[in-house]
Amino acid sequence: MARIKTIARRTFLIGSTAIVGGAAFGVYQINRDAPNPLVAGEGEATLNPFVLITKDGVTLITPRAEMGQGVQTTLAALAAEELDVAWEDITVLHGPPAQAYYNSVFLGFAIPGAHYKDTAFKHGLRQQVGKVGKLLDLQGTGGSTSMKDFYERMRYVGASAREALKIAASIKIGVDVADLTTKDSAVIAPDGTIIPYVDLVEAVRNVTAPDVELRDKSTWKYLGRPMPRTDMVGKSTGTAQYATDIQLDRMKFATVRMSPTRNGMISYDADIAKKMDGVEAIINMGDGIAVVATNTWLAIQAAEAVDISWAPATYPADTAGLRSAILASLKGEANSTVRDDGDVSTDVAGTEVTAEYYVPWLAHTTMEPMTATAYFTGDALEVWAGNQSPTATRDACAQAVGLDSAQVTINTTMMGGAFGRRGENDFSVQAALIAKAMPNTPIRMAWSRKEDIRNDFFRPAIAAQFRGVIQDAKAVLVDGKIAGPSVFHISSLRQQGSIPPGPDRLHVEGAADQPYSIPNFRIAGYLTDIDVPLGFWRSVGASANGFILDTFIDELAHAAGTDPLQFRLDLARSEHGPSASVIEAVREMSAWTGNTPDGIGRGVAFTHSFGTPVAEVIEVEDTGNGIKINKCWIAADLGVVLDPRIVKTQMISGVIYGLSAAMQGEITFSDGMVEQENFYDYDALRMHTVPKFEVRLLENNLFLGGAGEPSTPPSMPALGNALFDLTGTRARELPLIKTFDLIL
Amino acid sequence: MSKRLLINGSVHDVDLPDNVPLLWVLRDEVGLTGTKFGCGAGACGACTVHIDGEAVRSCQITLVDVWGEVTTIEGLGTPTNMAIIQQAWVDHQVAQCGYCQSGQIMNASALLHETPQATDQDIDDAMKGNLCRCGTYPRIRAAIKDAAQRISEKV
Numbered sequence: 101m102a103r104i105k106t107i108a109r110r111t112f113l114i115g116s117t118a119i120v121g122g123a124a125f126g127v128y129q130i131n132r133d134a135p136n137p138l139v140a141g142e143g144e145a146t147l148n149p150f151v152l153i154t155k156d157g158v159t160l161i162t163p164r165a166e167m168g169q170g171v172q173t174t175l176a177a178l179a180a181e182e183l184d185v186a187w188e189d190i191t192v193l194h195g196p197p198a199q200a201y202y203n204s205v206f207l208g209f210a211i212p213g214a215h216y217k218d219t220a221f222k223h224g225l226r227q228q229v230g231k232v233g234k235l236l237d238l239q240g241t242g243g244s245t246s247m248k249d250f251y252e253r254m255r256y257v258g259a260s261a262r263e264a265l266k267i268a269a270s271i272k273i274g275v276d277v278a279d280l281t282t283k284d285s286a287v288i289a290p291d292g293t294i295i296p297y298v299d300l301v302e303a304v305r306n307v308t309a310p311d312v313e314l315r316d317k318s319t320w321k322y323l324g325r326p327m328p329r330t331d332m333v334g335k336s337t338g339t340a341q342y343a344t345d346i347q348l349d350r351m352k353f354a355t356v357r358m359s360p361t362r363n364g365m366i367s368y369d370a371d372i373a374k375k376m377d378g379v380e381a382i383i384n385m386g387d388g389i390a391v392v393a394t395n396t397w398l399a400i401q402a403a404e405a406v407d408i409s410w411a412p413a414t415y416p417a418d419t420a421g422l423r424s425a426i427l428a429s430l431k432g433e434a435n436s437t438v439r440d441d442g443d444v445s446t447d448v449a450g451t452e453v454t455a456e457y458y459v460p461w462l463a464h465t466t467m468e469p470m471t472a473t474a475y476f477t478g479d480a481l482e483v484w485a486g487n488q489s490p491t492a493t494r495d496a497c498a499q500a501v502g503l504d505s506a507q508v509t510i511n512t513t514m515m516g517g518a519f520g521r522r523g524e525n526d527f528s529v530q531a532a533l534i535a536k537a538m539p540n541t542p543i544r545m546a547w548s549r550k551e552d553i554r555n556d557f558f559r560p561a562i563a564a565q566f567r568g569v570i571q572d573a574k575a576v577l578v579d580g581k582i583a584g585p586s587v588f589h590i591s592s593l594r595q596q597g598s599i600p601p602g603p604d605r606l607h608v609e610g611a612a613d614q615p616y617s618i619p620n621f622r623i624a625g626y627l628t629d630i631d632v633p634l635g636f637w638r639s640v641g642a643s644a645n646g647f648i649l650d651t652f653i654d655e656l657a658h659a660a661g662t663d664p665l666q667f668r669l670d671l672a673r674s675e676h677g678p679s680a681s682v683i684e685a686v687r688e689m690s691a692w693t694g695n696t697p698d699g700i701g702r703g704v705a706f707t708h709s710f711g712t713p714v715a716e717v718i719e720v721e722d723t724g725n726g727i728k729i730n731k732c733w734i735a736a737d738l739g740v741v742l743d744p745r746i747v748k749t750q751m752i753s754g755v756i757y758g759l760s761a762a763m764q765g766e767i768t769f770s771d772g773m774v775e776q777e778n779f780y781d782y783d784a785l786r787m788h789t790v791p792k793f794e795v796r797l798l799e800n801n802l803f804l805g806g807a808g809e810p811s812t813p814p815s816m817p818a819l820g821n822a823l824f825d826l827t828g829t830r831a832r833e834l835p836l837i838k839t840f841d842l843i844l
Numbered sequence: 845m846s847k848r849l850l851i852n853g854s855v856h857d858v859d860l861p862d863n864v865p866l867l868w869v870l871r872d873e874v875g876l877t878g879t880k881f882g883c884g885a886g887a888c889g890a891c892t893v894h895i896d897g898e899a900v901r902s903c904q905i906t907l908v909d910v911w912g913e914v915t916t917i918e919g920l921g922t923p924t925n926m927a928i929i930q931q932a933w934v935d936h937q938v939a940q941c942g943y944c945q946s947g948q949i950m951n952a953s954a955l956l957h958e959t960p961q962a963t964d965q966d967i968d969d970a971m972k973g974n975l976c977r978c979g980t981y982p983r984i985r986a987a988i989k990d991a992a993q994r995i996s997e998k999v
């Protein structure tokens with residue numbers, strides 16, 4: 101009964117407050133501080149949900165999951181900047197799932213309009229709507245939101261903790277607070293006496309942390325500089341702990357084989373598997389099986405030996421059938437026309453250019469396959485999982501094993517890559533269910549690589565038709581249609597049980613929201629009604645649309661007889677200054693002339709995504725033994741660069757991820773199942789194929805932009821455009837290995 | 845069948861079927877979880893360890909076939925006493941998610957042992973079996989060169 105009440109109330113909050121009538125009682129709820137989930141033990145003090153002081157030092161809760169992007173380091177730097185704690189004294193912890201750690205940016209995406217057009221008012225509106233996330237306990241890492249989310253929040257946390265420590269010191273030594281300063285994890289008295297924060301644990305417990313102003317940017321010591329990452333020593337010595345590294349007494353090892361047709365299991369025969377070495381249990385998971393054994397490898401062997409009959413897929417069974425369905429939806433009714441400038445139906449004189457594009461299904465292939473560790477004791481469940489959504493994971497695990505959320509402990513470990521995959525909670529729930537079937541036995545579950553690829557939540561294939569008109573060497577019309585199944589709808593249905601109303605902007609992001617002034621500019625989204633499980637793949641909609649729109653822009657530039665870089669610059673300049681500046685920056689960095697020697701090709705591309713405009717130039721070379729990528733120049737504008745090394749690393753990482761897919765990434769289906777099964781048939785860039793990089797970070801953007809995703813979309817067209825420059829062949833379909841002799 | 849292994853200087857008697865790969869002996873039986881599972885097919889290098897100083901893919905070597913002393917990332921150095929190559933990794937801030945890095949470091953350390961003055965081509969040839977989905981390659985290359993320099997200065 102209690103459960104139903106909770107759910108009903110929550111639904112009510114979503115329905116009436118969050119989305120529709122915020123004025124009713126939402127503002128009070130939103131502004132009220134979320135409870136502090138930290139409980140200070142003996143000799144500890146927690147100043148707010150983010151700062152814990154113990155006798156040994158300062159622990160900062162950095163409640164965004166570390167998937168390699170360096171988020172915990174920069175979150176710590178934000179707090180430390182105000183807290184005046186010495187860098188080496190800091191311990192970071194992800195912390196428990198909690199309302200206090202809600203994502204204050206996610207819901208702001210619901211406000212319509214391209215981000216590059218945001219005014220101060222619009223930006224504020226996004227922030228206000230984002231705060232509703234608190235009411236929903238919406239904690240998550242993704243959408244390149246962490247820095248936007250915590251840029252001010254984490255500094256306030258540090259500042260108010262610092263002032264609380266000063267008040268505590270002032271009481272302790274009888275000196276006026278105004279005469280105290282702080283430095284290197286200590287309060288300093290006017291006479292030079294040093295009172296380390298760790299000595300203020302008792303005194304600060306009764307102090308209420310005051311509200312204070314933030315320091316001026318010009319005084320920053322940590323922010324804006326490359327800070328040593330807090331996870332670096334652990335990751336260089338094999339001591340960093342992932343969910344798959346948890347060691348508990350009497351632990352058993354498990355793996356699963358879930359339906360590769362994503363439609364459940366008809367029957368299974370485990371007679372052989374049961375008798376195999378080390379096997380302790382074979383568990384019917386409903387839509388698959390789990391094997392528990394004394395060793396992970398023995399579990400994987402036994403799982404392979406189970407004879408399973410799968411129910412047929414509900415979506416078209418092969419790649420060709422899926423493609424036909426996507427193409428057919430182009431003829432249906434548009435779901436969105438969120439970009440519709442001028443009138444594309446009028447007769448515009450000029451040179452007409454038309455093109456059709458297609459990009460394939462993609463898997464995430466994080467380096468660490470899906471893993472989780474779980475321990476169920478009847479009235480409690482503890483889960484260790486590298487996950488991007490701790491509150492949702494907690495609730496899903498609780499529901500799966502029939503406990504209350506309060507009885508479930510979630511430990512968010514480091515992740516061996518995520519790229520959007522670990523926002524799902526399927527693997528955590530599986531570990532919880534296996535643990536429930538083996539009560540009082542800790543279970544460490546790992547998927548095989550094959551399971552990881554087949555049972556991914558995919559980036560959908562997308563097809564597009566574009567028509568453009570060039571007049572006096574200028575683009576005067578772009579009419580684009582983009583079709584494919586909806587990531588947003590399919591994932592919302594899976595995670596919230598319903599499809600949000602209104603146009604699906606994610607489906608056309610990277611195309612409809614680009615800062616280009618074209619008098620007649622329309623982008624229409626068409627949704628294909630097929631239920632292949634889809635998920636958020638690094639840069640989401642822009643991962644497909646960035647390639648499609650920018651390749652078309654390149655085609656227009658060539659049709660116009662204009663230098664492709666200049667062509668983009670002309671389109672962007674009047675629309676968005678910072679976007680024009682990053683294009684100019686790569687021109688200068690790469691010494692772009694528009695001409696290349698024989699055997700060398702260069703391409704430029706631009707995408708504005710996640711609040712960050714990014715331009716890239718890629719150079720390719722025909723070695724005579726295949727084509728290789730020589731170099732990539734990247735310019736990006738995040739408004740404020742909080743850690744230049746980490747941001748540059750993210751830019752490079754995003755490009756490598758994008759180029760890997762553009763060159764060779766393709767998931768295919770047959771019999772309703774994914775055909776690829778390991779890195780030998782779904783590979784990525786490697787040491788010998790990765791280009792050299794040069795990155796420049798600009799700070800003209802009005803608002804903070806994201807870092808984790810925005811460099812991925814332009815990487816794919818930049819490569820395609822370079823290959824066109826080299827060979828004269830225009831690839832309108834990915835992966836490029838289908839068209840070009842690339843060195844892999 | 846019980847087999848005696850010498851790992852990072854300690855003796856371990858392991859009682860598992862002959863065909864269990866060394867990777868899973870290390871991770872699940874011995875409790876050395878620094879060595880990672882990425883593919884189980886010799887296609888990613890995440891599981892790289894040394895046997896008698898040679899870099900091998902531990903997912904491809906069965907327990908019964910282990911022919912010499914095993915060194916894992918934990919045996920190379922520790923957080924308070926890192927090997928030169930690990931220190932270079934930290935100085936160049938190589939890791940992102942970090943999951944591939946034990947394998948990268950073990951492979952690179954064997955490379956430098958064999959080819960102390962590794963060229964770019966040597967690095968390409970030796971490291972191309974080690975996948976990094978985060979794309980840390982440029983810094984891996986820089987760290988290898990730096991470690992080579994430091995090792996040669998030490999000698």
Ligand code: FES
Nearest residue numbers: 883884886889903
């Ligand atoms: S796990 Fe051994 S090579 Fe991938």
Ligand code: FES
Nearest residue numbers: 941942976977978
């Ligand atoms: S650091 Fe993440 S896979 Fe290499």
